[in-house]
Amino acid sequence: MRADIIAVFSQVFGLPAERFDDETAPATVSGWDSARHVELVVALEEHFGCMFEPDEVPELTSLKRIEEILRRHG
Amino acid sequence: MRIAALEASSPDAVFSFLDASVSPRGRDHWRWKYQLERSAEARAFYHLGSDGSVDGFIGLMPTRLCTQQSSVRAAWFVDWATVPGERSVGAGVGLLRHAQAQTEMLLTLQGSADTQKILPKLRWTEARTPSTWILRLSARAIADRGPVRRRPWLLAPALLAAGIARLRYRVGRPAEVAFRLREIDRFPASYDATWEERRQEFVPLMERTSAQLNFMCADYPGGGYSRFLVLEEERVAGHLILRCDSTGGLARGRIVDALWTRERPGMTDWLVSQACWLLQQRAVDFIDCTVSALDFERALRGRRFSRRAGVPIWYHRLPAGVPTPDQWFITYLDCDRAYR
Numbered sequence: 001m002r003a004d005i006i007a008v009f010s011q012v013f014g015l016p017a018e019r020f021d022d023e024t025a026p027a028t029v030s031g032w033d034s035a036r037h038v039e040l041v042v043a044l045e046e047h048f049g050c051m052f053e054p055d056e057v058p059e060l061t062s063l064k065r066i067e068e069i070l071r072r073h074g
Numbered sequence: 075m076r077i078a079a080l081e082a083s084s085p086d087a088v089f090s091f092l093d094a095s096v097s098p099r100g101r102d103h104w105r106w107k108y109q110l111e112r113s114a115e116a117r118a119f120y121h122l123g124s125d126g127s128v129d130g131f132i133g134l135m136p137t138r139l140c141t142q143q144s145s146v147r148a149a150w151f152v153d154w155a156t157v158p159g160e161r162s163v164g165a166g167v168g169l170l171r172h173a174q175a176q177t178e179m180l181l182t183l184q185g186s187a188d189t190q191k192i193l194p195k196l197r198w199t200e201a202r203t204p205s206t207w208i209l210r211l212s213a214r215a216i217a218d219r220g221p222v223r224r225r226p227w228l229l230a231p232a233l234l235a236a237g238i239a240r241l242r243y244r245v246g247r248p249a250e251v252a253f254r255l256r257e258i259d260r261f262p263a264s265y266d267a268t269w270e271e272r273r274q275e276f277v278p279l280m281e282r283t284s285a286q287l288n289f290m291c292a293d294y295p296g297g298g299y300s301r302f303l304v305l306e307e308e309r310v311a312g313h314l315i316l317r318c319d320s321t322g323g324l325a326r327g328r329i330v331d332a333l334w335t336r337e338r339p340g341m342t343d344w345l346v347s348q349a350c351w352l353l354q355q356r357a358v359d360f361i362d363c364t365v366s367a368l369d370f371e372r373a374l375r376g377r378r379f380s381r382r383a384g385v386p387i388w389y390h391r392l393p394a395g396v397p398t399p400d401q402w403f404i405t406y407l408d409c410d411r412a413y414r
Contacts, residue, residue, distance in 0.1 A: 061163055
């Protein structure tokens with residue numbers, strides 16, 4: 001799952017996969033603003049075939065947290 | 075981090091956020107807009123960040139879209155804002171999705187530059203239908219255009235020319251006909267019978283019951299509205315709502331909303347002429363109007379209004395059987411643009 005999440009990050013932010021790790025967060029990735037966050041949410045939902053709950057969307061702000069939430073979605 | 079409903083007892087921080095991030099209108103305005111003392115159903119939501127501070131807000135203006143066959147629960151989303159920076163990333167979309175879950179059909183009119191950037195990414199669709207129309211009545215309003223604003227030395231000759239040009243736009247007193255207007259303080263409950271009768275001529279359109287009209291145009295704490303019943307002989311046939319305020323140093327008049335008997339020849343032209351006459355009597359510099367109805371647009375053109383940019387309606391999904399927004403009757407009454 002982690003590799004897939006990183007692939008989505010890489011595609012959304014246009015950066016190599018090596019740039020993303022547990023510390024990945026809006027403060028560490030240039031260009032992670034509200035508009036880019038929308039793209040990330042939509043790309044993750046499309047890739048994993050899920051729909052995040054409204055309360056979950058603001059929590060998708062680190063690679064680690066995204067992985068936890070996606071695991072919850074099965 | 076959590077999403078909470080706005081209530082009368084919500085912390086001051088939420089109202090301060092609204093004044094700072096949306097518009098400095100004060101608590102009375104927000105209490106009115108979100109019906110905090112009256113409505114059992116939450117009409118606005120805010121997001122609390124991990125440090126407990128407010129970092130996002132979204133408001134809803136609930137209504138119903140009436141079609142030939144049915145009526146659908148709908149809401150305009152308004153006042154969508156987040157604090158800038160990485161702290162609020164995701165709060166806006168979370169709030170929007172929360173709002174979507176509250177209604178069958180979530181919409182917005184116009185939207186800020188950021189909204190227009192984000193909504194397509196969330197697969198929202200834009201329908202560009204209602205146009206804004208303007209009639210400049212005073213020399214100042216005619217001269218107050220981009221080229222003159224950019225070159226102040228042009229102002230004196232432009233005002234001179236506009237003083238002559240304005241004669242072309244003056245509105246004469248409408249001829250006496252079988253229709254007349256009666257100014258009222260509030261719409262009586264009996265108006266709902268007229269609404270039921272008239273809406274079939276205007277569908278699809280949003281609710282215009284006496285309660286909705288009074289909420290929007292009589293209870294608004296900022297005032298400025300005038301409300302009229304349209305009478306045909308002594309029978310109530312529809313309504314007209316006007317508004318006066320000021321913007322950019324000019325007195326603005328607005329044709330906010332109207333319903334009328336479309337089958338009566340001449341009634342649309344008469345209604346537009348009456349509205350313009352009344353607003354001119356109130357010494358407005360210009361009149362503007364948002365409308366999406368061909369007969370009304372024809373009447374505006376006949377009164378020398380100029381068409382300005384279209385106003386986009388954004389929607390996420392349409393329930394089965396609901397026509398696309400380019401077929402709806404929309405005016406300034408819809409959403410919250412009448413007082414903006």
